[in-house]
Amino acid sequence: MAPRLFLVLLSALWWCAGVTPLCAERMARVPMADGFEIPVGKPPGDGYYVFRGYAPNGHLGEDWNGKGGGDSDLGDPVYSCADGIVVYSFDVRVGWGNCVIVRHAYRDAGGAIQQVDSLYAHLDQRSVRKDQIVRRGQQVGTIGTAHGRYAAHLHFEMRKNLLVGMNRTKFAKDFSVYYSPRQFMAAHRTLKGGGMATIAVDTFGEYAGSGASPDKTTDSSGGPPPARDIPTRESTASGTDNLKKKFDQLEQLVEKNKKNVEALTDEDVDGFWDRLKTRLKNGKGTTSGEGQKP
Secondary structure (H helix, E strand, C coil), X not given: CCHHHHXXXXXXXXXXXXXXXXXXXXXEXXXXXXXXXXXXXXXXXXXXXXXXXXXXXXXXXXXXXXXXXXXXXXXXXXXXXXXXXEEEEEECCCCCCEEEEEEEEEECCCCCEEEEEEEEEEEEEECCCCCCEECCCCEEEEEECCCCCCCCEEXXXXXXXXXXXXXXXXXXXXXXXXXXHHHHHHHCCCCCCCCEEEEEECCCCXXXXXXXXXXXXXXXXXXXXXXXXCCCHXXXXXXXXXXXXXXXXXXXXXXXXXXXXXXXXXXXXXXXXXXXXHHHHHCCCCCCCCCCCC
16 A cells, blocks of 8 residues: 555544544643642631641642641632643542642743643532633632541642543552642742643543543533443444444545545655654653644
């Protein structure tokens, strides 16, 4: 098969088969963070303390509690620690309760664009939706108990790996994936902000613990996640029919674009593979952002 035709077929096959690697990530424009701050208290942290901190291979975030103890901070506001975009907002139930994850883009000391996720868990209420742009100090929810599982507090995490989402068991429980929140915020309290960055969203895998997928995180009802149906013989046959339809569409797509395919040069093909390799390589890290090749 000619390399040019193979190139188009491969791209179309990914689409037809429903394969969603890095190429399927959506991109979003977000404001650059001008600093990070503690997500409770005004001023930041006032009236709160950390009663359980971050520990590699142990507790992977910080538990912030009101100084009154017990449930004295139940319903208190929780704020975004920096400018960013909401990439997850869902009532996960189990041990998490209501959760919000915000993705932030910022410039490091060398001027390179980096990214980090902040997670706010055990919330009583969520006040933001998926894909919503938020600013530092904007309320994202209220302190809760994970539906009565714990005394009221905020569980707060900072992740350098943008693939984690709610699938923590699939990743290392150390500094290769997580930051110590207070250490990170102390080192990035004031940054050069301004401008926008283009970053990837929808990078999380599906969370088997709740049946919640990243494409279903716009729920704001606070109710339990939908049940996941077990595939039946009929649904499997239906899936086969759908796949056949997609391959028929592929055949039509190739025929329709035959002239364009033949017009591709070797440089076009080589450039495609170079860009694909770059995307796959960047997907293993956590700092893909504006200024990098797609």
